[in-house]
Amino acid sequence: MANASLQHRRDLALGSGAELFYDTPLEIVRGEGVYLYDRDGRRYVDMYNNVPCVGHANPVVVQAMAKQQATVNVHSRYLHEGIVTFAERLAGLNHDGIESVVFSCSGTEAVEVGIQIARLATGNRGIVCTDATYHGNSELVGSLSYLGNEPPENSDVRAFPFPERYRPLEEGVSEEELCEAYLARVEACIENLKAQGPGFATLIMCSIFANEGPPDIPSGFMAKVTDLVHREGGLVIADEVQSGYGRTGLWWGYETTDFLPDIVVTGKPMGNGLPLGATAAKKAFIDAFRAEKDYFNTCAATPLQAAVGMAVLDEIERLDLIRNAAEVGDRLTRELKDRIPVNNKIGDARGYGLFIGVEMIKDKVSKEPDAKLVLSLSDRLKDKGFLTSYSGRFNNVLKIRPPLVFSHANADEFLSAFDECMGEISA
Numbered sequence: 001m002a003n004a005s006l007q008h009r010r011d012l013a014l015g016s017g018a019e020l021f022y023d024t025p026l027e028i029v030r031g032e033g034v035y036l037y038d039r040d041g042r043r044y045v046d047m048y049n050n051v052p053c054v055g056h057a058n059p060v061v062v063q064a065m066a067k068q069q070a071t072v073n074v075h076s077r078y079l080h081e082g083i084v085t086f087a088e089r090l091a092g093l094n095h096d097g098i099e100s101v102v103f104s105c106s107g108t109e110a111v112e113v114g115i116q117i118a119r120l121a122t123g124n125r126g127i128v129c130t131d132a133t134y135h136g137n138s139e140l141v142g143s144l145s146y147l148g149n150e151p152p153e154n155s156d157v158r159a160f161p162f163p164e165r166y167r168p169l170e171e172g173v174s175e176e177e178l179c180e181a182y183l184a185r186v187e188a189c190i191e192n193l194k195a196q197g198p199g200f201a202t203l204i205m206c207s208i209f210a211n212e213g214p215p216d217i218p219s220g221f222m223a224k225v226t227d228l229v230h231r232e233g234g235l236v237i238a239d240e241v242q243s244g245y246g247r248t249g250l251w252w253g254y255e256t257t258d259f260l261p262d263i264v265v266t267g268k269p270m271g272n273g274l275p276l277g278a279t280a281a282k283k284a285f286i287d288a289f290r291a292e293k294d295y296f297n298t299c300a301a302t303p304l305q306a307a308v309g310m311a312v313l314d315e316i317e318r319l320d321l322i323r324n325a326a327e328v329g330d331r332l333t334r335e336l337k338d339r340i341p342v343n344n345k346i347g348d349a350r351g352y353g354l355f356i357g358v359e360m361i362k363d364k365v366s367k368e369p370d371a372k373l374v375l376s377l378s379d380r381l382k383d384k385g386f387l388t389s390y391s392g393r394f395n396n397v398l399k400i401r402p403p404l405v406f407s408h409a410n411a412d413e414f415l416s417a418f419d420e421c422m423g424e425i426s427a
């Protein structure tokens with residue numbers, strides 16, 4: 001139930017315009033596993049929140065947090081076994097070129113550190129990103145957001161159209177030719193940065209382009225673009241804030257989409273809700289960053305972050321959540337794909353493990369995006385007890401991104417509700 005007086009107080013206390021989901025906003029008071037509960041005790045299957053990756057109120061994580069707080073929590077300028085072990089473990093989960101870690105408190109900070117590392121390593125400033133991305137909200141990182149066709153003049157940022165097969169850059173060409181077309185756009189961005197002064201430091205990409213869709217990527221693009229960046233003297237940053245930590249059915253999104261980044265950025269799920277971000281790279285890059293920047297972040301690289309971060313990793317392994325993401329996610333995507341030929345409003349269904357997008361359109365010929373339909377669909381799903389939202393360049397993609405404890409049974413219940421809602425909408 002909406003609480004009008006709480007909404008009014010919220011407007012005063014937080015300022016009007018702080019976004020709320022759904023026509024009738026939810027007041028959530030409790031979470032457990034994959035479920036959230038509102039003020040009236042109504043239960044919802046959470047299919048949106050990736051931060052509580054090992055489940056809301058996970059008791060092992062809660063206990064680790066409480067135990068560490070009850071023991072000691074200090075800033076990072078003291079020796080502490082826990083934080084070193086956590087950094088070693090995080091680096092060890094990555095490919096061999098990733099050796100050392102800088103901890104921070106958010107994805108935004110971790111991306112910003114990644115860009116600074118790339119700038120120091122290359123001596124250049126220029127950044128290439130996609131035209132429909134989001135990597136965070138600071139002035140620098142926010143300047144990469146949703147640039148569309150016309151990035152700002154005199155900036156160090158250039159944007160290329162994100163690689164996709166549903167609305168391809170060129171129609172009627174082979175997948176290989178499509179891949180080359182996107183690569184040519186990246187190359188043009190790099191040449192332009194070199195010609196105009198900033199030079200080329202880095203290409204930053206979410207490993208599955210989560211905020212862009214996530215699209216089906218023309219095969220071979222990620223490895224080829226990585227080669228291109230290296231030939232041009234730049235570094236590749238993999239933003240794993242959404243795609244990391246088992247989301248795709250492998251530890252890292254870059255394993256799923258098959259490339260080897262120079263810098264890996266993580267955030268959201270790392271602390272299951274405790275603010276925790278990390279930027280990892282080879283030791284020489286991190287050493288150069290430390291030498292130049294004297295980076296310090298008061299609440300980062302603390303015993304508390306380490307204890308919670310280790311508990312999250314333990315839980316992912318103990319509960320076999322990466323396999324779960326692969327199995328449940330792949331099956332749910334398949335079932336949603338089966339609905340494409342029988343429903344004119346479903347343009348596409350695609351995903352990587354438990355990050356799934358269902359593209360809603362007005363009709364199959366025009367493929368015109370239908371953002372209104374997605375809003376209505378996610379409101380109806382909410383009324384039936386399933387929390388989703390929207391994403392994509394046109395806000396017309398139903399976004400499914402549950403905690404990794406989401407089960408086959410949850411998927412079955414969701415599919416029934418989805419069919420009912422689609423039936424109601426087309427009635």
Ligand SMILES: Cc1ncc(COP(=O)(O)O)c(C=O)c1O
Nearest residue numbers: 106107108134135136206241242
């Ligand atoms: C891909 C990606 N990178 C970075 C961020 C920024 O993370 P944070 O909100 O923790 O700063 C986000 C946030 O949504 C994101 O989606």
